[in-house]
Amino acid sequence: MLDKTVATLADAVKDVPDGATLLVGGFGASGIPTELLCALLDQGARELTVVNNNGGNGPIGLSQLFLAGRVRKLICSFARSANPAQPSAAAFAEVYRAGKIELECVPQGIMVERMRAAAAGLGPFFSPVSYGSKLADGKETRVIDGKGYVLEQPLPGDYAFVKALEADRWGNLSYRYAGRNFGPVMCMAAQTAVVQVDRIVPLGSIPPDHVMTPGIFVKRVVQVERSR
Amino acid sequence: MSDYTPLSREQLAQRIADDLPDGSYVNLGIGMPTRLARCLPKGREIILHSENGILGMGPGGDEITDADLINASKEQISLIPGASICDHVVSFTMMRGGHIDITVLGAYQVSADGDLANWDTGTPGAIPAVGGAMDLAVGAKQVWVMMEHTSKKREPKVVERCTLPLTGSKVVDRIYSDLARIDVTPHGLVVRAMVEGLDADTLQELTAAPLRFDPQVTVLRV
Numbered sequence: 394m395l396d397k398t399v400a401t402l403a404d405a406v407k408d409v410p411d412g413a414t415l416l417v418g419g420f421g422a423s424g425i426p427t428e429l430l431c432a433l434l435d436q437g438a439r440e441l442t443v444v445n446n447n448g449g450n451g452p453i454g455l456s457q458l459f460l461a462g463r464v465r466k467l468i469c470s471f472a473r474s475a476n477p478a479q480p481s482a483a484a485f486a487e488v489y490r491a492g493k494i495e496l497e498c499v500p501q502g503i504m505v506e507r508m509r510a511a512a513a514g515l516g517p518f519f520s521p522v523s524y525g526s527k528l529a530d531g532k533e534t535r536v537i538d539g540k541g542y543v544l545e546q547p548l549p550g551d552y553a554f555v556k557a558l559e560a561d562r563w564g565n566l567s568y569r570y571a572g573r574n575f576g577p578v579m580c581m582a583a584q585t586a587v588v589q590v591d592r593i594v595p596l597g598s599i600p601p602d603h604v605m606t607p608g609i610f611v612k613r614v615v616q617v618e619r620s621r
Numbered sequence: 622m623s624d625y626t627p628l629s630r631e632q633l634a635q636r637i638a639d640d641l642p643d644g645s646y647v648n649l650g651i652g653m654p655t656r657l658a659r660c661l662p663k664g665r666e667i668i669l670h671s672e673n674g675i676l677g678m679g680p681g682g683d684e685i686t687d688a689d690l691i692n693a694s695k696e697q698i699s700l701i702p703g704a705s706i707c708d709h710v711v712s713f714t715m716m717r718g719g720h721i722d723i724t725v726l727g728a729y730q731v732s733a734d735g736d737l738a739n740w741d742t743g744t745p746g747a748i749p750a751v752g753g754a755m756d757l758a759v760g761a762k763q764v765w766v767m768m769e770h771t772s773k774k775r776e777p778k779v780v781e782r783c784t785l786p787l788t789g790s791k792v793v794d795r796i797y798s799d800l801a802r803i804d805v806t807p808h809g810l811v812v813r814a815m816v817e818g819l820d821a822d823t824l825q826e827l828t829a830a831p832l833r834f835d836p837q838v839t840v841l842r843v
Contacts, residue, residue, distance in 0.1 A: 420673040420691075420709075421673070421688070421691050421695040422685065422688040422691065422695070423673070423688045423689045423690075423691060424689070448748070469750075470750070470751055470752050470753070471750040471751065471752040472748050472749070472750050473747075473748045473750040475651065475694060475695050476694070476695060481695075482748075485748075486748060489748060490746070496748070496749070498749040498750065498751055499751075500751050500752075500753070500754075500755040500756050501672065501709075501713065501751070501752050501753040501756060502709075502713030502716060502717050502753060502755075502756035502760075503755075503756070505709045505710055505713050506710070506713070509710055520717075521759045522717065522755045522756050522759050522760075523755050524759075524790070525787055525789075525790040526755065526786060526787045526788065526789070527741075527786050527787075528751065528755070541790075569689050570675075570687070570689035570690050570700075570706055571671075571673045571674050571675055571689050571690060571691065571706060572688075572689040573674055573706060573707070573708045574673050574674055574708065574709050575708070575709050576708065577708040577709075577710065578708060578709060578710050605708070
């Protein structure tokens with residue numbers, strides 16, 4: 394019998410090792426696996442490389458890992474607070490300015506496509522995005538048929554932390570509205586995708602047409618009663 | 622000396638929205654361009670895209686009431702009938718693959734040949750943050766820029782060559798400023814419309830790149 398459900402958040406994250414590359418879903422306040430991140434804070438893994446679109450979102454979750462010195466490097470498209478009146482990335486700014494964390498700024502769609510390449514068994518790929526800009530510095534470039542391209546490397550994860558709406562015990566997932574964002578590609582790009590859901594439902598109760606991440610890409614699901 | 626009044630941000634948003642064609646798929650950048658969502662012309666179906674997987678975005682309230690329905694500026698939005706949701710792979714396929722008809726972006730500088738600088742002010746110590754701007758700049762069918770004609774220090778933002786870090790090279794098709802609508806053409810910058818009372822010499826003085834003037838230049842008004 395195939396059962397990917399785990400009983401507790403602690404069980405879901407217990408084997409994340411020091412030095413792991415961790416793909417973390419979420420865009421703004423939607424789709425953030427906050428409870429898994431808090432469980433990882435308790436678990437103690439260090440020297441992490443985190444891939445997340447933002448530099449944390451408010452004081453709980455990723456920001457706590459930054460302040461605790463557990464993240465060595467952040468790969469990110471937008472590490473600033475989008476709205477200065479509501480500083481969502483204040484903790485990241487603090488550790489970054491103190492020189493305690495490395496930042497790799499990546500165009501958002503390239504971050505996505507690098508993960509997709511890793512997930513799909515592809516090698517590096519040429520993209521026109523960032524050609525001629527300082528984000529292409531140090532990368533191989535080529536002009537093909539008169540158009541400039543930058544060579545981008547696949548971006549696999551050791552683990553992914555993702556939030557979805559529903560899962561069954563095989564790990565089939567559905568998401569709610571824009572909470573989907575990076576979830577599907579991060580599940581596909583990680584060796585071990587760990588998913589927190591609002592509800593674990595009986596096998597077969599997510600209509601096959603409505604499964605947004607097929608269970609083959611998911612290793613563990615854990616139900617979180619009330620997501621923050 | 623000409624006597625003129627620049628368009629307000631609301632008027633500029635209205636003017637750009639009025640130029641969006643019926644049936645077009647449009648992405649609005651963060652900041653000023655999000656104002657367009659509130660003033661789309663009635664009687665046209667304009668389908669707004671948000672990079673976080675939303676096609677068919679409608680206006681929302683001032684408070685966040687549902688965090689799973691937000692736009693790229695992290696503001697509350699709604700879905701219109703016919704809306705769809707997708708993940709980031711599909712959303713950026715729309716953006717980068719030439720499927721979005723028009724993106725309206727803010728800018729710090731635009732050059733005479735359409736280079737765009739809109740992600741890095743070059744301020745020492747600023748945290749680099751690009752978001753989806755570079756994907757949109759190379760991938761949308763048309764890039765329209767919405768900005769004030771000069772900076773707060775009255776420095777021209779339309780320039781011969783950008784001095785700030787580039788978002789994309791030769792990507793801008795059209796500039797809407799609070800003073801003029803200017804097209805980026807293979808023959809340089811061509812002014813299509815100017816606000817009432819502004820003369821060509823004054824506009825040129827406020828612009829650090831040579832301007833040509835459409836013989837049928839019109840008044841930029843709402």
